[in-house]
Amino acid sequence: MAILELEHVSYAYGGGASALDDVSLAIAPGVVGLLGANAAGKTTLVRIAAGLLPPARGRVLLDGRDLASVGRAGVARRVAIVPQSASLPPAFTVLELVLMGRTPYLGLLAPEGARDLAIAERALERVDARALADRRLGELSGGERQRALVARALAQETDILLLDEPTAHLDLAHQTALLDLALGLAREQGLVVLAALHDVNLAAAYCDELAFLSRGRVIARGAPRDVLSASTLRDAYGLSFALIEHPETGRPVALLPAPGHGA
Amino acid sequence: MAGTTQPVLGGIALLVLTGAVAATLGPARIPLDVQGLILASHLPFVHVVPTWPASYEAVLFDIRLPRVVLAALTGAALAVAGATYQGLFRNPLADPYLLGIASGAGLGAVLAFVLPFPALLYGIGIVQILAFVTALCTAGLVYWLARVGRITPLTTLLLAGIAIGAFASALTAYLMYANGEKLFVIYSWMLGGFNGATWQQVAVITPYVLVGGTIIALSGRVLNVLQLDEEQAASLGVNVERAKLGLVAAATLATAAAVSVSGLIGFVGLMVPHFVRLLFGPDHRRLVPLVALFGAAFLVAADAIARGLLGASEVPVGVVTAACGAPFFLHVLRRQKRNVF
Numbered sequence: 001m002a003i004l005e006l007e008h009v010s011y012a013y014g015g016g017a018s019a020l021d022d023v024s025l026a027i028a029p030g031v032v033g034l035l036g037a038n039a040a041g042k043t044t045l046v047r048i049a050a051g052l053l054p055p056a057r058g059r060v061l062l063d064g065r066d067l068a069s070v071g072r073a074g075v076a077r078r079v080a081i082v083p084q085s086a087s088l089p090p091a092f093t094v095l096e097l098v099l100m101g102r103t104p105y106l107g108l109l110a111p112e113g114a115r116d117l118a119i120a121e122r123a124l125e126r127v128d129a130r131a132l133a134d135r136r137l138g139e140l141s142g143g144e145r146q147r148a149l150v151a152r153a154l155a156q157e158t159d160i161l162l163l164d165e166p167t168a169h170l171d172l173a174h175q176t177a178l179l180d181l182a183l184g185l186a187r188e189q190g191l192v193v194l195a196a197l198h199d200v201n202l203a204a205a206y207c208d209e210l211a212f213l214s215r216g217r218v219i220a221r222g223a224p225r226d227v228l229s230a231s232t233l234r235d236a237y238g239l240s241f242a243l244i245e246h247p248e249t250g251r252p253v254a255l256l257p258a259p260g261h262g263a
Numbered sequence: 264m265a266g267t268t269q270p271v272l273g274g275i276a277l278l279v280l281t282g283a284v285a286a287t288l289g290p291a292r293i294p295l296d297v298q299g300l301i302l303a304s305h306l307p308f309v310h311v312v313p314t315w316p317a318s319y320e321a322v323l324f325d326i327r328l329p330r331v332v333l334a335a336l337t338g339a340a341l342a343v344a345g346a347t348y349q350g351l352f353r354n355p356l357a358d359p360y361l362l363g364i365a366s367g368a369g370l371g372a373v374l375a376f377v378l379p380f381p382a383l384l385y386g387i388g389i390v391q392i393l394a395f396v397t398a399l400c401t402a403g404l405v406y407w408l409a410r411v412g413r414i415t416p417l418t419t420l421l422l423a424g425i426a427i428g429a430f431a432s433a434l435t436a437y438l439m440y441a442n443g444e445k446l447f448v449i450y451s452w453m454l455g456g457f458n459g460a461t462w463q464q465v466a467v468i469t470p471y472v473l474v475g476g477t478i479i480a481l482s483g484r485v486l487n488v489l490q491l492d493e494e495q496a497a498s499l500g501v502n503v504e505r506a507k508l509g510l511v512a513a514a515t516l517a518t519a520a521a522v523s524v525s526g527l528i529g530f531v532g533l534m535v536p537h538f539v540r541l542l543f544g545p546d547h548r549r550l551v552p553l554v555a556l557f558g559a560a561f562l563v564a565a566d567a568i569a570r571g572l573l574g575a576s577e578v579p580v581g582v583v584t585a586a587c588g589a590p591f592f593l594h595v596l597r598r599q600k601r602n603v604f
Binding site: 047050052071072073074075076077079080081083086087088089091092096100101103104106108109111156 | 353481482484487488490491492494495497498499500501502540544545546548
């Protein structure tokens with residue numbers, strides 16, 4: 001069972017205010033939703049967890065081993081990330097992009113084998129994008145790009161999956177499908193999924209745990225039912241939500257304040 | 264990678280054919296069949312009765328063939344370096360001279376022309392040596408200046424290249440101005456050409472072109488992944504800084520070697536990669552070998568035109584590459600208006 005741990009991690013961009021301030025977070029297999037306002041530090045946390053940004057202080061541990069001591073390819077075999085804004089080369093096809101997910105497993109000259117192709121096609125299937133395989137990346141809609149990127153991450157066959165606002169460009173059906181997929185991977189294959197999300201209710205409905213960030217600090221962490229409260233939401237977003245219970249799942253649902261009464 | 268072998272075989276055939284035709288041209292026309300017989304007569308166990316003037320052999324082996332081979336090596340080196348920089352910088356305007364190599368080599372060459380050096384050092388032309396060394400030093404200086412901590416941001420690299428290039432060009436311009444009587448030789452060198460090519464020049468640059476080209480050819484997959492942004496490439500397991508350094512070093516080595524023997528030939532390194540990309544798509548594993556072959560064939564053809572066009576007097580090959588290549592490229596560009604980069 002993979003465990004991803006952030007230990008007293010701090011980070012500041014270019015000497016400015018700290019983006020992350022002494023964050024400690026241990027994540028076991030399951031889906032953890034990372035919530036918080038803009039600039040709360042969600043993306044910074046995800047990038048540090050992926051080993052793409054060295055923490056200024058503290059460290060990231062993967063099964064107890066410091067991520068900084070694992071080589072790039074080694075990290076890429078354990079941790080996959082779906083970035084928030086990714087530039088994609090327009091002339092490559094979706095299948096070629098997904099096959100790039102096999103990079104950490106391939107030698108210098110070894111061409112992708114039948115197994116890699118099967119893994120890539122299965123990944124495309126899982127995000128409902130099999131039909132996109134031969135389309136060029138420059139011709140895709142925002143949602144199709146997003147699914148292609150998720151498929152690439154799946155093709156990496158990692159046991160840690162980091163999603164930075166993965167539902168941003170997706171319609172409602174594909175949003176729920178993606179989180180169902182994440183949940184399924186966590187249940188069936190024991191994946192650790194950490195997803196930075198904006199939609200509190202989507203997070204509450206799907207995540208095993210929620211972690212709220214505010215100004216670079218974790219202000220609440222736990223099961224949705226335990227942490228989703230009006231006061232936490234006010235601390236995180238500066239808004240007064242009303243909370244009700246979902247009639248079927250019993251999970252909390254946050255209701256937006258009436259227009260003009262947000263703060 | 265499906266369908267790489269056929270285009271590569273096609274490229275090899277094109278290069279051999281272009282080279283053979285180019286070798287027939289010159290004051291003494293040596294027809295293709297005679298060339299074949301001359302070559303065959305030098306093979307072991309083959310006996311051919313010579314039916315050609317004895318001078319043909321000297322012309323073919325000492326003048327035509329080294330020139331064709333040198334042009335091919337230079338074309339391959341420049342085109343592959345151009346493809347590498349375009350891929351690395353994700354910039355369609357990148358060319359082999361991006362990091363100030365041209366200005367650096369130009370400065371070295373001009374120094375060799377104006378300072379009282381011996382013409383040869385260890386049997387190698389001093390112009391060639393200084394051009395090669397200053398080109399390498401310039402690129403190395405640019406890379407070193409562009410480093411920020413442990414990383415080398417591409418934008419900084421680009422700007423450092425432009426700044427150092429401008430500085431070297433300024434020195435070159437002054438040296439040319441102050442040595443007006445040598446303007447013609449200097450300018451001729453800068454425009455580039457293969458007049459007086461020798462086997463020795465071929466032998467001197469081959470190792471550098473081969474080493475640089477091999478490193479780049481082995482990096483096809485990495486170049487593909489680098490078409491994403493650097494952070495994505497890193498998340499897919501690529502050591503981005505190491506890849507950048509290796510690819511820049513390889514492209515620099517090949518370019519500096521080519522420039523040292525041929526001068527500053529433009530257009531090949533910029534357009535040949537685009538042309539091949541238009542025809543065969545963006546996969547660098549296929550692109551790099553094809554770019555080498557097409558670059559070689561293109562420069563051999565351009566050189567043949569350069570020395571045949573105006574009868575006895577030669578046109579600088581750089582003039583031919585641009586004048587012939589640009590319209591042809593535009594034609595291909597307009598016919599296939601799809602996004603290829």
